[in-house]
Amino acid sequence: MRRKISLFALVDCNNFYVSCERVFDPSLLFCPVVVLSNNDGCVVARSPEAKALGIGMGVPVFSVRDILKRSGARILSSNYTLYGDMSRRVMESILSVWPRMEVYSIDEAFLDLRGMNADDVHDFAGSLRETVRRWTGIPVSVGIAPTKTLAKIASGIAKRRADCEGVHYLRNEKDIEESLAQTAVEKVWGIGPAHEKYLKKRGIFSALTLAGAPDAMIRKQMGVVGLRTVFELRGVSCLPMEEIEARRKGIAVSKSFGRPILCLEEMEEAVAAYTSMAAVKLRRRQLAAGVLSVFLITDRMKKEKPQYYNMVSCELPEPSDDTGQLLRHALWGLRRIFRRGFEFQKAGILLTQLSPVDCGQGCLFSPPARAKAVPLMCALDQLNATLGKGALRYAVEGSNPSWKTRFAFRSKRFTTNWNELPVAAAR
DNA sequence: TCTGGGGTCCTAGGACCC
DNA sequence: TCTGGGGTCCTAGGACCC
Numbered sequence: 414m415r416r417k418i419s420l421f422a423l424v425d426c427n428n429f430y431v432s433c434e435r436v437f438d439p440s441l442l443f444c445p446v447v448v449l450s451n452n453d454g455c456v457v458a459r460s461p462e463a464k465a466l467g468i469g470m471g472v473p474v475f476s477v478r479d480i481l482k483r484s485g486a487r488i489l490s491s492n493y494t495l496y497g498d499m500s501r502r503v504m505e506s507i508l509s510v511w512p513r514m515e516v517y518s519i520d521e522a523f524l525d526l527r528g529m530n531a532d533d534v535h536d537f538a539g540s541l542r543e544t545v546r547r548w549t550g551i552p553v554s555v556g557i558a559p560t561k562t563l564a565k566i567a568s569g570i571a572k573r574r575a576d577c578e579g580v581h582y583l584r585n586e587k588d589i590e591e592s593l594a595q596t597a598v599e600k601v602w603g604i605g606p607a608h609e610k611y612l613k614k615r616g617i618f619s620a621l622t623l624a625g626a627p628d629a630m631i632r633k634q635m636g637v638v639g640l641r642t643v644f645e646l647r648g649v650s651c652l653p654m655e656e657i658e659a660r661r662k663g664i665a666v667s668k669s670f671g672r673p674i675l676c677l678e679e680m681e682e683a684v685a686a687y688t689s690m691a692a693v694k695l696r697r698r699q700l701a702a703g704v705l706s707v708f709l710i711t712d713r714m715k716k717e718k719p720q721y722y723n724m725v726s727c728e729l730p731e732p733s734d735d736t737g738q739l740l741r742h743a744l745w746g747l748r749r750i751f752r753r754g755f756e757f758q759k760a761g762i763l764l765t766q767l768s769p770v771d772c773g774q775g776c777l778f779s780p781p782a783r784a785k786a787v788p789l790m791c792a793l794d795q796l797n798a799t800l801g802k803g804a805l806r807y808a809v810e811g812s813n814p815s816w817k818t819r820f821a822f823r824s825k826r827f828t829t830n831w832n833e834l835p836v837a838a839a840r
Numbered sequence: 841t842c843t844g845g846g847g848t849c850c851t852a853g854g855a856c857c858c
Numbered sequence: 859t860c861t862g863g864g865g866t867c868c869t870a871g872g873a874c875c876c
Contacts, residue, residue, distance in 0.1 A: 450862035457858095457862075473861035491862085518858050605856050636868060638856080665864055714861060761863090818862095 419650040420557065422524040422538060423564040424507055424545070427552045427572060429520035430458035433499045434489055436550035437827045437835050445486035449474055452669045453490055453819045462486075490820035498828045499549065506548040510541050515654050523561060525654045531584060538580040558583040561652045562645035565602040566592055566620065589648060593621035603642040608635055620646055660767070661698060666691040667761025670816040673712065674757045680709065681744060682811035687762045688743040689810055692736040693797075695764060696790060701732035703766030705739055707746040712758035721757075723750040732768050735786035736793070739764075740807060801830075 426432060430448040435441045445466055448458040455471050456463075466484055468477050474488070481488060500519045508514055513525035526534065538555040545553050556568025563583055570592055571581035583589045599609040601620050611634055617623050624646035632640045641651040666687040674680050684707060695702060708724035725746040733739060743762060796805045803810075825833035 452860095452862065454861055471862085475860040478860085520858080603856070607855060636855090638868065659866095661865090663865075667863065669862070712861095759862095 417527045419559050420526040420529060420534075421559070421561050421564040421650075421654075422526050422555055422557045423517075423561070423568045424522045424524065424541065425554050425556070425568045425572070426503060426520035427554055428458055428460055429500075429551070430489075430491065430496055431460045431463075432551050433496050434492070434824055435460075436499070437495075438824065441487055445481070445484050446489065447474075447481065447486060448489045448491055449822070450491060451818055451820075452671065453821055454669070457491065488822050490823040492824050492826065494826045494829055495824065499551065502549045502828075503545055503551055503553070506545045507541065510544055511537075513654065513656065515656050516658070523564070523654060525656075526557065534582050534584075535580060538582070539578075542579050552579070554579045554581075556581050556583075558589070559648050560645040560650040562602050562642060563589060563592075563648065566596050566600075569596070569600065586648075590621065593624055593646060594619055596620040598623050601642065601646065603638065608639065611635075661700065662765065662767065664691055664694050664698075664700075664702070664764040664767065665761060666694070667708075667759060667763075668818045669759045670757070671819045672816055674760075674816050675753075675755070677748070677751050677753070679811075679814065679816055680747060680751055680757060680760065681809060682814050683760050683816060684709075684743050684747045684762065685740055685807060685809040686811070686814075687760065688739050689736055689806060691762045691764050692734060692739050692790075693794065695734045695767075696770075696794060699770050700767045701734045701770045702729065702739070702764035703732045703768065704728050704764070705742050705746070706763040706765070707743050707750065707760070708763070709747070709750065709757050709760040711755050715756070718756055719754065721752055721755045723752075725750050726763075728766075731783070732766070732770075733783065733786075734770055735783060735790060736807065737786065737789075740809065744809070 431441070431446045434446065434448065443462070444460075445463040446460040447456045447463050447468060449455065450457045453474065455473050456468055456477065457471065459468055459470070463486060466480055466486070468480065496519060503520075504514070504516055504522060507522055507524070511524050515523040517523055529537065534557055538557060542553055542555060545551060554568050554571040556564045556566065556571050557580075558564040558567045567581040567583050571577045571579055574581070581592075583592055596619060598604055598612050598618055598620055601623065604612070604623075612623065617626060623643060626643060628640060628643070631643050644651050668687065670683065674683060704726055706724055706726040708722070710722045711718065711720050713720065727742050727746055729738065729742060793805055797803065825835075827833060827835050
């Protein structure tokens, strides 16, 4: 029996964060819009109008302040609650049309189209776009090809070229070659800054040249991961669908402060608040952590100031999802690595060695500490779900601290909070 | 003067992704 | 004045063992 030839589609939301904002605020349509990273630091999403102004991805906002102002651009802080919920809606819309889906990121999904008649592919992609747009308001592009890496390239072209109308299908060798020839090597999925530099030094500037590069050279310089990328460009599928979400290996919460922290007391508040958030994530996924790590770091950009980085990990006596228990270890770790005389810019918590909390019979023998904590944590999570995040919290987290991460231009949580529903006025 | 070989496990660091 | 956060995987090198 012959195996069916692989065929992947990549469904990719256009300027996802900006598109989410535009769904609920039509005044953002047709003007340059940028969405900023945490702490309102860098540009992480741009409308086509903002891209046309030459505003790069990931640039610090202060470096483009003038051009934003001159062009009347609209600036927004990140609203992850909104984007997360819109992402869920987009994925559900896709799933209602095609079941074999892998959620790849907040704004991308791969589809396994094996077996679909080549003549039907284009129409299918067009109607999928229309469904997603109608149900969620989010515009998407679709790239279709025999490998995931080629599907990525195809969706990039679908986005760039107006004549594609949001869909690009690499149906045969000729299509593939043409697409590779017009794709810069650094735009290939899996080629980052380090590989880009190496490849260009060797005279490899396009995806097409990369596809023809010698295996031995790629293997030596870029490892098996790099070689897989090259095979994928040649149409040999090496990256399978992963429809079932893999189990998380770690959970992290780390954030820059709105202003530098100098004293231990404030750092304790920050580390406690981050630990608390990490514990909520842990319980949402029904996991317990075996190891907790704390780190803190000064501002690397301020070269004239004394620099310090340290991290400490501690093994918990038993895997835990109890905020109280995690807090005790986090604060103990923090006190070991904290040093006076530095201006700290960021701290973080990492939870690793994760295991499922519902380990069957194990619970029967749970020590009293955890048994007692379970109802407490349930109550804590439920109250915060009803009354709002942070309504009930540990005292050590502080009350409305001044070091908090900045989100000066954040929109409302239109789809997840009753008090922030969009309002329409009828005259 | 001349000092084995092969396996496992762990960790830190690098590279990449969105 | 102002430069994000949260992940994954791979590799090299050291420790250790027989």
